[in-house]
Amino acid sequence: MRWVVRLCVLSLVAMAGFVGGLTSGWPRAAAVDCGNFREQYFNPGTTWRGVKVSSPGMRVSDTVVDCSRISWVFVRNAAGTKIVNLGWYETEIGEFGCNPTAGKPKVLRIKQVNGIGTCDHNTHEYGTNETPTNDDFSIQDDNQDGVWEYRRNGVLVGSYDLGAFTNGILGAGSARYGASGDSMYGNFDGLKRMGSAGNWDGWNSNTGNGDDPEYISCVHSNTWGEVKLGSCP
Amino acid sequence: MSSNSQPHRWPLWRRVAAMIAVFAFGWITSTAVRSLGGEGGGDEPGDTGATVPVSEGGGGFGGTGPAGPASEIPGAADPLLLGGSVVPLDEAAALASYPISMPSDSLASSSSLTQVWIQRETGEVALRFSTGIRIYFAEWPAGKDPAESLEQQASDAGAGWIDAVAGHPVWVLPMNAGGDGFPPQANVTLVVGGAEVNIWGDAPTDGLLRVASSLAK
Numbered sequence: 001m002r003w004v005v006r007l008c009v010l011s012l013v014a015m016a017g018f019v020g021g022l023t024s025g026w027p028r029a030a031a032v033d034c035g036n037f038r039e040q041y042f043n044p045g046t047t048w049r050g051v052k053v054s055s056p057g058m059r060v061s062d063t064v065v066d067c068s069r070i071s072w073v074f075v076r077n078a079a080g081t082k083i084v085n086l087g088w089y090e091t092e093i094g095e096f097g098c099n100p101t102a103g104k105p106k107v108l109r110i111k112q113v114n115g116i117g118t119c120d121h122n123t124h125e126y127g128t129n130e131t132p133t134n135d136d137f138s139i140q141d142d143n144q145d146g147v148w149e150y151r152r153n154g155v156l157v158g159s160y161d162l163g164a165f166t167n168g169i170l171g172a173g174s175a176r177y178g179a180s181g182d183s184m185y186g187n188f189d190g191l192k193r194m195g196s197a198g199n200w201d202g203w204n205s206n207t208g209n210g211d212d213p214e215y216i217s218c219v220h221s222n223t224w225g226e227v228k229l230g231s232c233p
Numbered sequence: 234m235s236s237n238s239q240p241h242r243w244p245l246w247r248r249v250a251a252m253i254a255v256f257a258f259g260w261i262t263s264t265a266v267r268s269l270g271g272e273g274g275g276d277e278p279g280d281t282g283a284t285v286p287v288s289e290g291g292g293g294f295g296g297t298g299p300a301g302p303a304s305e306i307p308g309a310a311d312p313l314l315l316g317g318s319v320v321p322l323d324e325a326a327a328l329a330s331y332p333i334s335m336p337s338d339s340l341a342s343s344s345s346l347t348q349v350w351i352q353r354e355t356g357e358v359a360l361r362f363s364t365g366i367r368i369y370f371a372e373w374p375a376g377k378d379p380a381e382s383l384e385q386q387a388s389d390a391g392a393g394w395i396d397a398v399a400g401h402p403v404w405v406l407p408m409n410a411g412g413d414g415f416p417p418q419a420n421v422t423l424v425v426g427g428a429e430v431n432i433w434g435d436a437p438t439d440g441l442l443r444v445a446s447s448l449a450k
Contacts, residue, residue, distance in 0.1 A: 047316075047354040078314040078352035079359060079369045080305075081431060097411075114406055114431065115416025116390040146374050146382065161385045163422070164371040164429035168355060169315060 034067035034093060034177035040210030040217045041173025042188065042225035044203040050140030050194030051075050051170040057134035058087060058172070059187035060126060062105055065090045067180035071227075072108060073137050073188070075148070075168040082165040083112045084148045086137045086157075088126070105131060109150050111160045120158055134189070141166050142198040170203075173210065173217070174227040184215040186227035306417050306435075313359035313367060317352035325351045325358050330372050331428035333358055334448040340436055341366040341444050366434040366444065372427065379424035386422075398442055399449040401425060405438050425449050 051073045058071055072087030089108040094100045096110050098119035107123035126133075138151045144166045149159045170193055174186030192200045208217025208225060218232035219225055307313060326333050328351055335343050341362045348361040358370040373379070380395075380402040387393050393406035403423040406416055420433040421441045425448055432441050432448075 076315075077371070078317055078355045078357045079371075079431070080315060081369060111389075113386055113390060114404075114420050114422060115418075116392050116406065116411040117415065118389050118391070144374060145377060160389060161382050163382050163386060164373045164424075166372075166374060 032066040032181070033179050035179030036177065037175060038178040038184070038210070038212040038215075039173050039175035040184065040186070040208070040212050040215050040227040041171045042191070042206055042208050042217060042219065043169060043171040044191070044193060044222070045205050045207060046169075047078075047167050048075075048170055048193035048195065049142060049144065049167050049198070050138060050200075051172065052136070052138035052140070052192040052194070052200055053172055053188050053190050054136035054138070054192065055190045057136045057190055059185070060088050060105055060131050060133050060135055061183070061185065062126065062128075062131040063090070063183050065092055065180075065182045067091070067093055067177040067182055068095055068175075069182045069184060070108060070175040071173070071186040071188075072175075073139060073170070073172045075139055075170050077165050077168045081112075081114055082162050082168070084139050084150070084160065084162065085110050085112075086139050086150045086152070088135075101125070104128075107152060107157065109158055111148070111162060113162055118160065123157065124152070134187075136190075138192075140194050142194060172225060174215070176212070178213060184212060184227055185229075186225075188226070189220075189224045191223045191225065307367070313348070313350040313361055313369075314352040314355075314357055316354065317350045317357070317359070319348055320351050322346070322349045325349045328353065329358050329370065329428075330356055331370065332426045333360075333370060333428075334425055334430070336368070336444045336447045338440075338444045338447045340364050340434065340440050341368065341432075341447075364434070364436075366432065366436070366441075368444075368448075369431040369433075370428045371431075373424050373429050383422065383424075396421075396442065398423065398446040401445075401449050403442065403445055405442065407438050421445050423449065 053073055068091035070087060070089040072085045074083055074085040076083040087108050088105045090101045090105050092100055096119050097117045099121060105126045109120040109123050111118050136153045139148055141148050146163050146166050147159050147161045150157050172188040172191055174184045176182045176184045191203045193203055194200055202223040204222055206219045206222045206225060208219045210217055215227050215229055217225060217227055341364060345362045345364055346360060347363050350359040356372050360368045383402050383404045384395055387395055387404050392410040393404055396403045396405050401423045403421050405421050406419060408416060408419045418433050418435055419438050419441055420431060422431045423445055430448060432444050434441060
């Protein structure tokens with residue numbers, strides 16, 4: 001009987017350790033050299049009033065990160081001085097003016113103007129049962145007033161005024177820090193661009209590019225790109 | 234005699250040590266489980282296999298982090314406008330939907346102008362000067378209030394201030410106003426003649442405001 005009690009006590013202690021390990025912070029970021037910011041992306045080559053990925057959308061994953069991982073759609077001006085981005089991210093180190101995440105992916109809504117990034121801290125944090133999933137993300141300036149509207153799953157999640165920036169070069173992609181070992185997997189299926197009539201049409205061309213030393217941009221079709229390890233089919 | 238009939242008991246320190254060891258075992262086990270579940274995840278195909286470097290010098294396309302385009306200062310041989318081309322000033326003036334104002338200051342003037350860029354699809358124009366000054370032009374949306382917009386942008390960014398030259402509001406951003414390297418150079422923004430004018434350079438903001446003033450006259 002005494003051994004049964006001992007066994008139960010030991011099991012409870014082991015369980016406590018197990019749970020403690022699961023719920024604790026992940027003390028790895030400080031020991032990791034995050035290296036340079038790397039990205040793999042897709043773009044349709046010409047300029048439009050908006051970018052969208054929907055039906056099925058952008059893959060949202062939940063992985064353990066040492067530094068950061070990001071998947072997003074974006075529009076930038078030719079000068080590179082104005083950029084709007086929407087997607088999701090996880091970060092242990094904090095960046096883009098955004099705070100570190102708490103072990104779950106979070107919607108990333110940012111913009112950059114004249115070298116200053118602005119992060120929306122009040123974005124949706126994905127729950128345990130919400131990933132992996134495919135979400136719709138779009139950014140648009142349909143009325144050409146320089147105010148860009150951000151939508152997730154069709155719902156307006158905010159807007160930013162970017163002055164004269166009303167149309168630009170579109171893209172979708174994933175990013176990480178090169179030496180971190182973080183996953184950079186990204187899937188963007190259902191890529192669309194907004195034309196001058198405010199209509200959404202599928203990308204009519206698609207080019208993959210980037211500077212990551214391991215991940216590659218696989219163009220499956222004009223409207224579907226995948227960032228992955230290995231080789232493209 | 235009675236002591237011989239008692240079951241053997243570990244000293245307290247040994248029992249505590251055993252508890253700690255068991256706790257640590259549980260902790261390490263959960264860590265391993267997290268690592269396997271997190272990195273494998275089931276949605277991340279291709280964790281192994283040959284890697285194929287892909288790099289064609291996108292220049293941080295789409296990036297907003299340290300490698301983002303606005304955090305990089307273009308070198309003398311770098312393009313000023315992605316997808317753009319170098320053209321004579323009069324050609325850019327003919328193609329642009331707004332007048333291209335030429336500054337007249339020791340930091341930037343027609344005599345120090347070295348390149349004119351145009352991006353036909355976005356309608357952006359950029360001027361490069363031998364002093365390192367760069368000026369970007371873009372069509373300002375009709376009916377939009379410059380003062381209101383610049384104040385909103387400065388407020389969103391939480392950096393810089395609104396000044397005025399020749400009656401035009403100007404958003405002034407000193408180098409590193411938003412943190413180390415953000416922006417990597419000082420820049421000022423104003424709206425003149427239906428165009429947003431964004432002036433960058435390795436110069437004090439006073440100098441950039443002087444260039445802005447010469448444009449706005």
